Amino acid sequence: MTALSQLGGPPAAVTEKPGRRFTAYLLLLPGGLWLALFFVVPLVSLLSASLYDPSGTVETGYAVTGHWQNYVDALQDYARPFGRSMWYALLTTAFCLLLGYPLAYAIAFKSGRWKNLMLALVIAPFFTSFLVRTLSWKLLLGDNGVVVDTLKWLHILGPDGRLLATTTAVVTGLTYNFLPFMVLPLYASLEKIDHRLIEAGGDLFAGPVTTFRTVTLPLSMPGVVAGTLLTFIPAAGDYINAELLGTPQQRMIGNDIQNLFAAGAHPTAAALSVTLMATIVVLVLFYVRRVGTEDLL
């Protein structure tokens, strides 16, 4: 819990006046109310919608019957896309870490006076629409695109090989989309490391690899944990990449939830949504405890 309380910072040391606590609640009220009404209450609605009798429709309304069978049905029918989502999210997280760490490290320690520019470049893609960028991957990975041509020329890809509409394309897109979410927290925690510690590491253990393993990496763990969570969670719920870059064989759980809602099958969709949320919460708690970084929450 320390990182969250750290975000709170020190209280103002100016003479405490009576009524300051009241002021605090007053300041928190509008935003807090908004979150309560449109984040907490909806989660409760979702939970209750997941227990509706599926024989109703949006128009006629649903009977709240405590229909746990929704979960059983949903899991039976959608176990594969569910597992696929988790697998893709895991792959995405791994690739983001692999690509993001060198970049964050380069910005934090090697960029010199170009640091601000490089940071701006990491954020810049955000300013072009997410969907438009994903569509350009469609073009880049397309059957006549540069990437496929190059790979064919290098004989990495066979003459009939393709990238678009494959798992590779979906994971490439996901990695691309969530990479900045990995780089920024990594950079933030690397930047905080006192450079003298790394020098001291070099002084005491000599090898740069050993120094990295024993000093830099452990000290950047809070960034690794934050980055992996910020990548894994949205990746697990995403369906845009699977839809634009994949085929029904690459369908993720997000596609199904979206489609079920669009088709009016609210109870099943809600049950799937609740399951996704619960799975993520459990995984995250397990992961955070395992890594031992309680600093994050």
Next chain:
Amino acid sequence: MTRTGRWIGRHLVLFAGFLVLLYLFTPIFVVVLMSFNDPKSRLSYEFDGFTLRNWQDPCQPFGLCDAVSTSLRIGLLATVLATALGTLMAFAMVRHRYRGRAATSLFIFLPMASPEIVLGSSLLALFVSAGFGGVLGFWTILIAHVMFCLSFVVVTVKARLAGMDTRLEQAAMDLYANEWQTFWRITFPLVFPGILAAALLSFSLSFDDFIITNLNAGRTVTFPMYVWGSAQRDIPPQINVIGTAMFMLAVLLVLGGELARRRRSR
């Protein structure tokens, strides 16, 4: 290790970093390029030839500019609301002692840690069960956007506030500034960059959001929804014009801010 070995070692990371940046930028090059595309057929999504036509008439595809305008209006309103509410919360959390500070932090953190599909579907579940299933549109999108932008605003402003030395405010009060003057002359100018950053972040999150919006939009079409819809059929090159224009605008804003900062510190 030899000297050359070390030189390579030192620059290897930088080189790898540049490659990753290139990966981040490749699609943007494509977006810019495609904004000048002259497609041979309506269904073609390849670079067929150069034209300025898309830039001269970006509103040509039916509904595109309406969608952009809807996105802009929602983005601006959501930014103003989220920034205002979030800044107040950040001030309460950093500057006041009250019961339940840790709980507030967790409460702020949770929306950021929830997948968008869950946020979107739970809002939809609420709207439907509250009988608003038929009026989904501009206002429900706005509500959703303010909700998910709020947490980001709080975190951004809080970081700036927490990094601010409270002695500056004490010094101001010591120098005959009352609470009101202290806030407007010292606190606000010093926190403002954080508030501005939070507002920019809110706007880009709102303008870009698809998953949550798509579930709660009813018949209203935002820019990302327009792109999504056209991706199923034909992709008008004009969406790349919008994407490029947004990118340029952001780059100009960032550059302008950086220049202003440099001039001030000179």
Next chain:
Amino acid sequence: MAGDLVLSGLTKRFGAFTAVDDLDLTVPRGAFFALLGPSGCGKTTTLRMVAGLEEPTAGSIGLGDDDITGLRPYKRPVNTVFQNYALFPHLDIFENVAFGLRRRGVKEIRRQVEEMLELVELVGYGDRRPAQLSGGQQQRVALARALINRPEVLLLDEPLGALDLKLRRQMQIELKRIQTEVGITFVHVTHDQEEAMTMADTIAVMNAGVIEQRGAPAVLYDLPATTFVANFLGQSNLVAGTILERSGEDLVIDAHGSKQVVPVKRSRVADGEVWVGIRPEKVFLARAGSETDTGANSLRGGVVTDVSYCGVSTQYLARMPWNQELTVFEQNTGARDTFAVGDSVDLHWQPSHTFVLDARQDATAGVEAEETG
């Protein structure tokens, strides 16, 4: 008296912790007053209460005839030079200095600011930003920003703490010059005993929320009232002893078998167990068995265990028969003997340099505080 700063019964508690405990203190108008003590002793809290940045739990603060205890910081004719200066980073030097004048709606700001920048020798720096100035320059801006308001009392919270040693010495002289020039009451909080002694005309030594002793630097040094002051302000040798009798204006004390004579007015106690105190530089080190002036106090049978040559002086440690190590500073004038480790020595000093403290006090109080400070 008019314009004096009077603290009476001032107390500040943070939960169960008492930072300042029932403090009574009068700072005369125009004084350069130092509040000296180790970190955490309550000196900064006291200062902040005077500035109005901390609300006292009990007690009152008076300035001249006015009670300012409950006034908001901006209503007090008191200004502060903050630790690390707290210069406004978004305003240039001119606006930093002009800040107080502008808030009070004063006219002729430009002339006054320029005069003030001249006083602190920063003419031509008005359009710079604080971040572009060196530590010493920032320190002077902080001073100018406070002084320009002509406060009745100027509070300085460790104002030189962030400067390196050489610059600190320079600024000490500078501050002293400015204080003489403007004639405003300065209350200077510091943990650096040397700084306090060089600059202040009165020092109050503070420890654990109470003032242990106050007075002119030379008086405090010559005749410390407590073991804490004896150790925190310079160094002291404290030898256990017992008062045997009073003989005229003197006390006769037995210390480990040898008789010590001390003027009655230099003792804090009249009978019983005591600490016999002597400053290291007041001790005369002699070869074992040598005769000295009649009337000198002596402790015999020491063995030199350590010799540190410091240029101007040499510091000796002598282990006494009761296993206590005493410190002796000898000036390297060339007129005296030098000693080596293992030499047998006697220690002599004048009764008029001896001071006597209550044995119930901890002989090591203030020792470590000075080392870490």
